[in-house]
Amino acid sequence: MKLIAYFIILSTVLCSCAKQVKDTKPETKPNLLFIFADQYRKASLGFLNEDPVQTPNIDNLAENGVFFSRAVSNHPLCSPYRGMLFTGKYPLANGVIANCNSGRTAYGNYLKKDEVCFSDVLAENGYSAGYVGKWHLDGPEPTLPGETVEWDTWCPPENRHGFSFWHAYGTHGRHNNPYYWTTHAAEGEKLVVNKWSPEHEADVIIDYLKNTEHQRINEKPFALFWSINPPHTPFGEVPEKYKQQFAGKDYKQLLNRDNVKFTTNNDLQRGDKGVETKIDQAPDYFACVNGVDDQIGRVISALKEQGLYENTIIVFTADHGEMLGSQGLMHKNVWFKEAYYIPLIVHFPKTVKSKTEDIMISVPDYMPTMLGLMGLGNQIPAKVEGVDYSNVFFNKAVIRPDKQLYFGSEPSNSSSGARGFRNAQYTFAVVKANGQKYYYLYNDINDPFQMVNIWGNNKDLDEKMEQELNELLFGMNDPWIK
Structure with missing residues (x-):
C-alpha cells in the first residue's frame, strides 16, 4: 500500500510539473x-x-x-x-x-x-x-x-x-x-x-x-x-x-x-x-x-x-x-x-x-x-x-560607420542633383547644376552653424573629400560618378 501511495504521489507531482511546463509561456515579445x-x-x-x-x-x-x-x-x-x-x-x-x-x-x-x-x-x-x-x-x-x-x-x-x-x-x-x-x-x-x-x-x-x-x-x-x-x-x-x-x-x-x-x-x-x-x-x-x-x-x-x-x-x-x-x-x-x-x-x-x-x-x-x-x-x-x-x-562593440550619406536626385535622371556625406568633422556636398559642379564643405567642429564654405582653402583636404565621396558612391553603384 505504501508503494502504491508513493507512486500516486509521484505521479501527481510529475503531472503537476508537466502542467507547469506546458502552461509556461515564452517570454513576451515587445x-x-x-x-x-x-x-x-x-x-x-x-x-x-x-x-x-x-x-x-x-x-x-x-x-x-x-x-x-x-x-x-x-x-x-x-x-x-x-x-x-x-x-x-x-x-x-x-x-x-x-x-x-x-x-x-x-x-x-x-x-x-x-x-x-x-x-x-x-x-x-x-x-x-x-x-x-x-x-x-x-x-x-x-x-x-x-x-x-x-x-x-x-x-x-x-x-x-x-x-x-x-x-x-x-x-x-x-x-x-x-x-x-x-x-x-x-x-x-x-x-x-x-x-x-x-x-x-x-x-x-x-x-x-x-x-x-x-x-x-x-x-x-x-x-x-x-x-x-x-x-x-x-x-x-x-x-x-x-x-x-x-x-x-x-x-x-x-x-x-x-x-x-x-x-x-x-x-x-x-x-x-x-x-x-x-x-x-x-x-x-x-x-x-x-x-x-x-x-x-x-x-x-x-x-x-x-x-x-x-x-x-x-x-x-x-x-x-x-x-x-x-x-x-x-x-x-x-x-x-x-x-x-x-x-x-x-x-x-x-x-x-x-x-x-x-x-x-x-x-x-x-x-x-x-x-x-x-x-x-x-x-x-x-x-x-x-x-x-x-x-x-x-554597450557591446560594433563596427562604427565613419560617414553618413547625403543624397538628392530625380528619378528621371538618377545621376542628377546632389551627393555628399558627413563624417566626424566635416559636412561635404556637391551639386550638379547648369552643367557644372558646385562644392560645399564645412568644418562642423569649428563652424557649428556651417556659415563658412571652406572648399578651395586646402587642396589636399578637397581632394581627400572628393575621393572619399567617389568611393562611397562607387560602392553603391551610383550613376553619379559615371
Whole structure:
C-alpha cells in the first residue's frame, strides 16, 4: 500500500510539473510604437534648449531612453525617407528617389509590392501591424509632362506590406480637416475629420490600444507606426491654443540660430527659396511642435492606462528637418544641419538603460537595428543595405560607420542633383547644376552653424573629400560618378 501511495504521489507531482511546463509561456515579445513627425528638426527637441519649444513628453522619452545624437536623414524628403525606413535600403536600391507623385510614377518612383519591408517582417513574425497617418509611398496614375500633377492616392490592401490596421492617406496638407482611408474602406470612401490631424490620430491610436473594436489581435504583440504630418507645412493650420503660446512674440527673436537670414541666399545651388514670404510663419512651426508633443503625451498615457507601457518600445524620430530661414533657405532637401539632422530616440527602460549614443546611424539602419532589439535579428531580409547596430543598446562593440550619406536626385535622371556625406568633422556636398559642379564643405567642429564654405582653402583636404565621396558612391553603384 505504501508503494502504491508513493507512486500516486509521484505521479501527481510529475503531472503537476508537466502542467507547469506546458502552461509556461515564452517570454513576451515587445510591442513597438514607432512615431515619426514630418519636417521635425533635431533643434526642436526641447531638452536641447535650441528652438523655443516645450516638449516635455518627448524630453521624458529621451531622458529615460537612448538619444541618438548623430542621426541624419540621408535624403531629407518625405517619400525617400519612408522608402529607406521600410526597406532598409538607400533610394537608388529601393527606387523611391524623390517624393511620390503622378509625374514620377512612370519612372518607378514608388514602393514596390514585392519589397520585403519592416512591417512585412513584423507581420510574418506574429505581430499585429498598424499604420496611422501620412503614407506617401504609392505612385498615383502617371501623368505626362504639362498635365496636372497628382500627389495623393489610395493604397489598396494588397500594397500595405503586412499592415492589417490602416487609418492613413497618401499625402495632403489638410491639418485641420484631414481625410483618411480606413482599413476596409474602398477608394471612394474617404473619412473626412474636422479636427487637427495629430489630435484625431491620437484618438484613433488610443482606441487601437484599448482595442475597443478588435483593431488588433489581443493575443499578439502590436507594431504601430504613426506618421504625424505637422510640423510640415502649412504651419498655420494648428489649434489656437498652441498659437497663443507665441502670441505677440517677434519671429525674428524666436529664430535664434546664428545662421538665420531673412532674405534668400541665391548663392546656393540647392534648397527652397522664398524666405521673405514664409519666414514669418516660424511661430506657427514651433506651435505645431508643442502640439505634436501634447498628442504624443496622450498616447503615452493611454499605454500606461492599458498596462502596455512597460513592454512597448517607443521610437520618436522624423523624416527630415526644416531650414526655417537658416542659410537663407526654407524647408528641406539640403545637407545643412537644420534639414539633415533629425531626432532619434528609442525608449525601452525595461531592457535598455538610458544614454546618449553618438553612433553615426543612417535611416536604412533603423529597420535592422530595431529588428535586432526586438529579438528578430535573424529575420533581417538579405537585401537590406542598412546595418544592425542593436548591440549599441547594450554597450557591446560594433563596427562604427565613419560617414553618413547625403543624397538628392530625380528619378528621371538618377545621376542628377546632389551627393555628399558627413563624417566626424566635416559636412561635404556637391551639386550638379547648369552643367557644372558646385562644392560645399564645412568644418562642423569649428563652424557649428556651417556659415563658412571652406572648399578651395586646402587642396589636399578637397581632394581627400572628393575621393572619399567617389568611393562611397562607387560602392553603391551610383550613376553619379559615371
